[in-house]
Amino acid sequence: MVRRLLWALPPVVLLVLFFLYPLLLVVQQSLQPDTGDTSLQPYADVFASGAFREALWTTVWLAPAATAGCLVLGFFLALVIAFVPFRGARAVAKFIDVFLSFPSFLITLALLFIYGTVGMANGMWTDVTGAAEGPFQFLTTPWGVLLAEITYFTPFVMRPLLAAFSHLDTAQLEAASSLGARAPRIVRQVILPEALPALAADGSLVLVLCLNEFGIVLFTGAKGVTTLPMLVYGKAILESDYPGACVVAVVNVVISVGLYGLYRVVSRRAGA
Amino acid sequence: MGIRFDAVTVAYDGNVVLDSLDLAVQAGEVMALLGPSGSGKTTALRAVAGFVRPSAGRVFLGERDVTDLPPYRRGIGMVVQQYALFPHLRVEDNVAFGLKARKVAKTEIRARVAEALEMTGMAAYARRHPRELSGGQQQRVAVARALAIRPDVLLLDEPLSALDARLRSDMLAELARLHRELPDVSILYVTHDQVEALTLADRIAVMDKARLQACGTPRELYRAPANAFTASFVGNANLLPVTVGADGVAFAGAELKVDTAGAARGSKATLCVRPHLVGLGDGPNRLQGTVSEIQWRGSTHRLYVDVDGHRVMADVPELRTPPAHGDEVTLHFAPRDASLLTAGITHG
Amino acid sequence: MLVHSRGTKWAVWALFLVLFLPLFALPLLVVLGASFATHWSSILPSGPTTAHYSAATRGEALQALTTSLVTALAASLIALTVGTWAALAAAALPKRVRRLLDALFVLPVAVPSVVVGLAILVAFSQPPILLNGTRWIVIAAHTVLVTAFAYQSVSAAIVRLDPAYEQAAASLGARPGYVLWRVKLPLLLPSLTAAAGLCFALSMGELSATMMLYPPDWTPLPVLIYAATDRGSLFAGSALAVVLMTATLLVLLAVSRIRTKASYR
Numbered sequence: 047m048v049r050r051l052l053w054a055l056p057p058v059v060l061l062v063l064f065f066l067y068p069l070l071l072v073v074q075q076s077l078q079p080d081t082g083d084t085s086l087q088p089y090a091d092v093f094a095s096g097a098f099r100e101a102l103w104t105t106v107w108l109a110p111a112a113t114a115g116c117l118v119l120g121f122f123l124a125l126v127i128a129f130v131p132f133r134g135a136r137a138v139a140k141f142i143d144v145f146l147s148f149p150s151f152l153i154t155l156a157l158l159f160i161y162g163t164v165g166m167a168n169g170m171w172t173d174v175t176g177a178a179e180g181p182f183q184f185l186t187t188p189w190g191v192l193l194a195e196i197t198y199f200t201p202f203v204m205r206p207l208l209a210a211f212s213h214l215d216t217a218q219l220e221a222a223s224s225l226g227a228r229a230p231r232i233v234r235q236v237i238l239p240e241a242l243p244a245l246a247a248d249g250s251l252v253l254v255l256c257l258n259e260f261g262i263v264l265f266t267g268a269k270g271v272t273t274l275p276m277l278v279y280g281k282a283i284l285e286s287d288y289p290g291a292c293v294v295a296v297v298n299v300v301i302s303v304g305l306y307g308l309y310r311v312v313s314r315r316a317g318a
Numbered sequence: 319m320g321i322r323f324d325a326v327t328v329a330y331d332g333n334v335v336l337d338s339l340d341l342a343v344q345a346g347e348v349m350a351l352l353g354p355s356g357s358g359k360t361t362a363l364r365a366v367a368g369f370v371r372p373s374a375g376r377v378f379l380g381e382r383d384v385t386d387l388p389p390y391r392r393g394i395g396m397v398v399q400q401y402a403l404f405p406h407l408r409v410e411d412n413v414a415f416g417l418k419a420r421k422v423a424k425t426e427i428r429a430r431v432a433e434a435l436e437m438t439g440m441a442a443y444a445r446r447h448p449r450e451l452s453g454g455q456q457q458r459v460a461v462a463r464a465l466a467i468r469p470d471v472l473l474l475d476e477p478l479s480a481l482d483a484r485l486r487s488d489m490l491a492e493l494a495r496l497h498r499e500l501p502d503v504s505i506l507y508v509t510h511d512q513v514e515a516l517t518l519a520d521r522i523a524v525m526d527k528a529r530l531q532a533c534g535t536p537r538e539l540y541r542a543p544a545n546a547f548t549a550s551f552v553g554n555a556n557l558l559p560v561t562v563g564a565d566g567v568a569f570a571g572a573e574l575k576v577d578t579a580g581a582a583r584g585s586k587a588t589l590c591v592r593p594h595l596v597g598l599g600d601g602p603n604r605l606q607g608t609v610s611e612i613q614w615r616g617s618t619h620r621l622y623v624d625v626d627g628h629r630v631m632a633d634v635p636e637l638r639t640p641p642a643h644g645d646e647v648t649l650h651f652a653p654r655d656a657s658l659l660t661a662g663i664t665h666g
Numbered sequence: 667m668l669v670h671s672r673g674t675k676w677a678v679w680a681l682f683l684v685l686f687l688p689l690f691a692l693p694l695l696v697v698l699g700a701s702f703a704t705h706w707s708s709i710l711p712s713g714p715t716t717a718h719y720s721a722a723t724r725g726e727a728l729q730a731l732t733t734s735l736v737t738a739l740a741a742s743l744i745a746l747t748v749g750t751w752a753a754l755a756a757a758a759l760p761k762r763v764r765r766l767l768d769a770l771f772v773l774p775v776a777v778p779s780v781v782v783g784l785a786i787l788v789a790f791s792q793p794p795i796l797l798n799g800t801r802w803i804v805i806a807a808h809t810v811l812v813t814a815f816a817y818q819s820v821s822a823a824i825v826r827l828d829p830a831y832e833q834a835a836a837s838l839g840a841r842p843g844y845v846l847w848r849v850k851l852p853l854l855l856p857s858l859t860a861a862a863g864l865c866f867a868l869s870m871g872e873l874s875a876t877m878m879l880y881p882p883d884w885t886p887l888p889v890l891i892y893a894a895t896d897r898g899s900l901f902a903g904s905a906l907a908v909v910l911m912t913a914t915l916l917v918l919l920a921v922s923r924i925r926t927k928a929s930y931r
Contacts (some may be wrong), residue, residue, distance in 0.1 A: 050758045054767065057752035065774055065810050068785035075788060119685065126682045129668035130675060138686070145690060147863075147914055149871025149888060152907055156693030158900060159700050166696075166706065197689050219668060229668050251775070258778035260874035261888075265895060275780040279877060282784055292788070295781040306776045369833055389836040396837040402830035406852045415848070416838030467838055 120203030601650030749816030783878030
């Protein structure tokens with residue numbers, strides 16, 4: 047037993063050195079600005095600022111909304127690929143795999159071309175109607191971020207779902223439909239219960255990834271959308287306000303880990 | 319080298335899966351551990367291999383107490399139900415695995431791999447990968463791999479249960495031949511199949527509910543089972559509840575002449591009669607009843623006869639005009655073909 | 667098998683396409699198209715050119731690509747080693763301790779990458795270990811971020827590994843070290859390469875922590891792409907993005923080659 051624990055020691059030491067110890071320093075700095083004595087003053091200052099409260103609110107509503115969108119969309123798309131297969135469904139599944147290996151900011155980059163002020167959609171609109179400006183101006187609002195996050199994170203839901211569906215016995219579906227059940231009923235009573243654990247696990251992963259997403263927000267280049275990770279970056283790199291950055295970072299970690307934990311508890315309660 | 323269990327108990331979280339097993343396998347002997355699933359037989363085998371740590375008792379190989387030795391220091395050959403051939407290694411490398419792990423010299427390894435593959439008839443498949451082999455062939459490779467390390471003790475854990483019936487009887491003959499070629503190797507053979515145990519074993523240890531129920535030669539267990547469980551698990555048995563009389567027993571209002579030595583007069587006991595020793599028609603020890611079921615099994619007919627509420631089975635040579643359902647029939651058996659069980663009166 | 671009527675089937679497929687194409691296929695096509703164009707304000711891009719690519723494979727851009735490749739390679743190899751080691755060690759421990767290790771090694775996923783970047787910046791800008799301003803701080807951050815994924819996928823593979831192989835090897839006289847080297851690791855090889863590919867791809871596209879820490883002489887490609895789009899050179903940025911995607915895919919392809927070979931054995 048002692049020997050086995052010793053074997054686990056080297057990676058744990060590395061993790062502590064490069065992850066836990068740095069995190070601890072962040073917490074320490076957030077409580078101990080340069081003066082050296084411990085105080086909650088930095089927290090009071092940050093909580094009082096309007097920028098922080100706005101970032102907090104944006105982060106907290108955006109992430110669950112994006113997660114819900116990903117779950118619904120991902121479930122539908124995976125359902126079609128697995129159970130209403132068409133020619134090329136396998137290629138689509140492969141494409142999903144490839145999609146997963148690309149960074150998130152690519153989506154924002156592409157959306158800039160499609161819905162940007164001088165992009166495809168607005169260009170077509172102005173060409174057709176002769177108007178001076180296109181109607182698509184949502185990209186620099188939270189809705190643009192929401193669209194990008196749903197686009198980018200839906201494949202994260204689809205892949206495990208496809209794996210879960212491939213374990214589902216098709217005999218069950220055939221038995222259900224031979225008993226006269228129609229598609230919506232089969233989905234609700236046979237497929238959904240089977241997919242629930244995968245959905246729950248994916249949901250928690252996507253929720254955390256959305257809470258922590260940075261590239262998508264950074265690439266919109268919009269001052270209008272600030273999330274907590276953006277605020278950390280802004281305070282630390284652009285304003286060189288490290289204590290402030292540390293405070294926001296601690297809040298961000300607490301929310302992420304807290305929501306993640308809450309989600310796990312709730313989904314476990316729900317029997318998933 | 320023999321194997322000895324000395325009051326070996328295995329328990330997980332207070333759940334006893336092997337209860338104080340005392341058993342000795344002699345050097346060169348084939349001992350079958352026979353029992354239903356959950357009887358503790360596989361646990362006993364795994365305690366010898368070293369994958370299960372007894373919570374009490376000792377395990378000996380020869381004179382050596384191996385209870386505290388890790389599996390890799392025990393020098394035991396083992397074949398499991400799913401073979402566990404290493405899928406990433408060729409047949410020859412699978413067989414050489416144990417020798418390489420023991421740092422045997424290269425030339426020696428080559429010779430011993432060839433010998434083991436020859437012995438199991440797999441020499442032609444040395445360069446194949448396991449997944450390119452049939453179940454029976456994989457089985458042979460698993461045996462060759464276990465034999466290559468020249469163990470004194472061979473553990474076989476349900477080695478034939480993944481094979482189909484025909485292949486199973488071929489492999490059974492093959493294992494018997496291997497044992498004749500390696501007379502010094504002690505074999506502990508775990509199975510739930512009485513045919514395998516009766517065919518291969520010098521002695522059978524019958525296990526049930528974590529306990530050893532009986533141990534003896536196949537003939538002893540078959541002819542004179544110690545208790546009802548053994549009687550019904552080793553071969554088929556009619557188990558009739560009887561009352562011991564002066565020079566026989568009373569059953570369903572009839573007097574049956576059987577040997578009552580050792581049984582107290584007036585006591586309750588169980589009479590065991592093998593179905594194939596029950597004949598149709600009149601004779602000594604008559605039983606009368608109605609046919610409740612009749613099955614044609616090719617060379618025999620199996621009759622189920624209701625005798626005063628008790629079901630009696632009789633296996634008789636194929637009948638030209640078998641009785642019909644509901645017919646009144648008379649059955650008989652010879653007094654020496656019945657044995658009286660005084661211990662463990664459970665009918666089941 | 668779920669929908670039997672032809673009409674419904676077609677309706678479902680149509681809905682699938684309407685959702686799938688604009689959401690997933692279009693963005694990649696747009697980036698690809700833009701990388702060959704100088705102008706795009708209508709349905710199709712205009713001003714075809716390969717100039718962005720000649721710029722994207724020279725000088726600063728080429729260096730950034732090399733930087734990204736070296737960082738991703740180093741980070742994924744270290745992460746794979748540490749993650750596999752931890753997963754193997756955890757598998758041998760009692761359930762409670764294993765749960766603790768699981769939580770510990772998954773934590774970096776739950777913590778925002780930007781915060782990981784900030785934390786590493788804070789920790790290694792001061793003694794005893796000074797890494798700020800060197801490439802090592804970038805590699806360290808990437809390694810921390812991807813180790814969690816390596817750990818998770820390797821532990822999942824270990825759970826699926828049939829203990830019968832290990833026990834067969836032990837019964838044949840193989841010591842634990844020999845079993846690990848000759849049986850467990852070869853059997854885990856397909857999962858290990860898959861984990862390596864995942865780590866590599868994640869590190870290639872990592873932006874959040876990198877933005878917090880990169881020194882001027884160690885600029886990974888994503889940072890360069892951001893710099894390009896930030897100053898309005900969207901088309902040049904697209905070419906860089908295509909280079910990034912291509913490089914990632916080529917490495918993943920090579921890795922999956924190794925994997926097929928490993929799983930065929």
